[in-house]
Amino acid sequence: MKKERKLREVIALLKDEYGEHHYTARVDPLDILVETILSQNTTDKNSSRAFNNLKKKFPKWEILLKTDPRAIQKAIRSGGLPGIKARRIKHVLQDIKRRRGKLELDFLKGMPADEAMEFLQSIKGIGPKTASVLLIFRFNKPMMPLDTHNLRVAKRLGIIPAGMSPEKAHELMNRMVPDEEKKSLHMNFILHGRKICTARNPKCNLCVLNRLCDYYRNLR
Missing domain, CATH: 1.10.1670.10 (Helix-hairpin-Helix base-excision DNA repair enzymes (C-terminal))
Known part of the structure; x- marks a missing residue:
């Protein structure tokens, strides 16, 4: 066949x-991005716990950018690989702010899917799965x-x-x-x-x- x-x-x-x-998330795209990074190599239960701990500790992502990575590691320990994920999350957020001048991703809504994928994957730490999750579930772009x-x-x-x-x-x-x-x-x-x-x-x-x-x- x-x-x-x-x-x-x-x-x-x-x-x-x-x-x-047909679910589309109505939350901050940065939340989806960070939560997807935390979901790597762990269970949904553990990654959700880590994300909730992280948001409780850092209700705004701008606060996280000014934080020692060790504090981030402590908040996400339940999600596994805290050292790697803490560095990855901080680097990704820093790179977005450096390129865009502010910490937001709403501009992706107006971009073609392939251009949005290219932008996201040009950031070290974002692979095709993470980029696609963000694009399809937040911006309803056709990426699987x-x-x-x-x-x-x-x-x-x-x-x-x-x-x-x-x-x-x-x-x-x-x-x-x-x-x-x-x-x-x-x-x-x-x-x-x-x-x-x-x-x-x-x-x-x-x-x-x-x-x-x-x-x-x-x-x-």
Whole structure:
């Protein structure tokens, strides 16, 4: 089966299973950016706790810019890798202010999606996943983020080659997935990855996608 046809069937089956998603966040884009950085290499529960601690300690991001990184590390310790993430968050915010003259990202709303992606990824510490999360969930731009669940499900299905890097996978999926399906497919891959296509002991016999899945076919 060609990948394009398989992808269309996957999109339809996951919509039947989990529904469609049209959520757009109505919060400060910088909040989404920082929270996404904190979500790297940890659970949603831990990253949310770290973000809430950080906002309680620094209710305005301008305050954080003047703060010793050790205080930032202490606030986000529950999210894991506090040293790396504290430096990354501070550098990203500093770079935005240096380039724009102020600490805000609302200007991205008026930019084409590819230009907004280019701007964000030119900042050290922002990769395609982080940039895409911000653009699709805050500015409703057609960029599909690929987190660990998205990558795992897509690779097991055979839509993405097993050895492909996250960066190349992001480019491939954003070419293949229709713009109007990107948000729902991203969310449904997450839901499916948590519930059925787990990293360990996936529940293949219960999976609505198993007849399309390379991983399942190789198990039999």
